[in-house]
Amino acid sequence: MRRLLAALALSTALAGTAGATAIYPLDRATILAGSPFDLKVEFDKEVQPQDVSITINGQPVEQVLGKKPDFIAKEEGVNASAVLLRAAAFPKPGTYKVEAKAGGETKTVTWDVYATAATPKAKNVIFFLGDGLSVAHRTGARLMSKGMTEGKANGRLNIDDFERMAFIGTSSTNAIATDSANTMSAYMTGHKTAVNALGVYADRTKSTLDDPKVETIAEAIRRTSKKSVGIVTGAEVEDATPAAVVAHTRARADKADIVGMMLDVKPDVVLGGGSAYFLPKTTPGSKRKDDKDYIQLFKDAGYTLATDKTELASAAGTNTGKILGLFHPANMDVTLDREFLKKGTVEKFPNQPGLVEMTKVALNQLAKNPDGFFLMVEGASIDKMSHPMDWERALFETIEFDQAVGVGIEFLKTHPDTLIVVTGDHTHGISIIGTIDDNKPGPDMRDKVGVYADAGFPNYEDKNGDGFPDKVDVSRRLAVFASNYPDYYETWRPKMDGPFDPAVQNEKKQYVANEAYKNVPGATFREGNLPRSADTAVHAVDDVVLQATGAGADGFKGYMEESDVYRVLVDVMALAPAKN
């Protein structure tokens, strides 16, 4: 019996060891034919090169991929060996079974290499990404923007008329949960990856910049076509979502490096915030740790620079071809602050363009290319305002995002060879449950929450017809709550003095309710249901809704992984036409 137990323990240990061998791309990866990727095998132990065997469909790897992988006897930081082959590619579609062996270790993965349609269905693709866009954001934006009478909406959002839809799974390779980096990376590469990663599989070495790469959509477009590429965001242009169009790093925080990656790919239009990472470290306001002046480097590469609304308008009129618009050192201010309350940093940067203007300029510029374009437009602050549960700001961002989609719809009317996709990268635990009515009796704010028949309808008004309520702090407003939260003070009202900051860190690195809101009339303490390491509400694992219209939109249906979305994008553009 003892012997048996010992043997069992041994075999379990061995199985564990063998299971630790990793092959990147991971099992069930879907790879565009011809698209370069880095093949990496991480063995669990130090192995001898002569013991290593890597085969693809039974053939030696160098024979199939045309190159011999490098053998790394001992990887930095681990007592284990690895095999690495940079920029491999399968020109032919098919099923490829990769088997890695060394000593007692064996690992097998299977990849699906696919070709695209032979001829493109769409010349242009506009990919609208509402960061954190959840169903309640859409509902709230519609209620606020259009109003409702007797249970029927008084108007429709632009996204309400998209004929094709899919549910998208957003989980990461290392968790059911997700962040904007890996999920946008999956949309933009066709490969799922780990939380925080962009354009790479997350390997075990410490360096964030050496992980096995996969091709981004911008690189695929550069490699296979003469199309233009555009990036528009309200966030920093090197923030996770816009970065995913071009970048390769294990850590989205490598923003200074991401600026360099952006310059390598040279999207024709780049509009957003984040100038601090373009300035050399000697310039006050810089967030670089080197002397590189990326403003100058982009100018040298032929970009016209715009730093505010006025300069953007004149850059749009010039014929230089490439525009770099940086309108804020960090994330741009949100619509509610920019256009209505003049809070946040609007006083310092009073002339920031909005997402609608930026989308128009980008489309005008990109449409000059007879070969077409790929444009990514991010409604970044839907997420950035949902984290701190600043619901009014998040819903205003959603309305603005929808209006930017409207610019795309207008473009589609005159350019039917365009595919428009609107989706989110993850959801938030946001729900609308009724209204909050200041005129309801009762001393406590919770007594003013109306649910079911007591909810009635909110009393927002849009007399000037700009799509935004004229007044955000109306007496009967939407009751929006998060399913998850840190300790915070619930104020039951829009935050008129600037974006909400629910929790701050204490000396034990725990997040505690921000006392700044303690004395807001009616404020009540809510004890968090998240670990004390969470500073704000977190992303939900719930599926996101993808909607599509235009040429090739019928590729979206049912349940899809984000990586399947990429396949539709490259298919409509026919980036890897199947050859007979």
Add this chain to the structure above:
Amino acid sequence: MAADPILAQSALPLSRRQLLAATGALALPVAMRPAYAAPAPLDFSELYGKVSVLGLSFSDKVKALKGQEVAMRGFMAPPLKAEADFFVLTEIPMSICPFCSSDADWPDNIVVIYLDRAQTFEQANALIEVRGTLEVGSWTDPNTGFVSLLRLRRASFRKA
């Protein structure tokens, strides 16, 4: 249990300057001020003259106070280590989302504080007053790689 920084500080012999400041030296007529007057107050809103997308420029006040003793009020950003001889002073309490931003996402108006000795921090989320010698210009901390433009050296702090 970590040392209380206020206790730690008051355990030091109180300098004449601190004593004067504490007993309302600022109210004394200018002519009666000793040579080692209370440090010049410097507000976060006074750090920069021009603010633009292409960079900031230091205010005339900052340029004039370069190398001198100043007093600033603000919040201790979540320290990088439990015990250290430096921390970041911010205008408002900082909260950083680990998955939506990075530690590099400091606001631009920060001042790095180098204390005269390492100590344990317990002051986050509370308004503090820091006194130290104002240093101006880009400098990279050799230990952490942290790049800063404004620093207070030989600094001490207490609850404001």
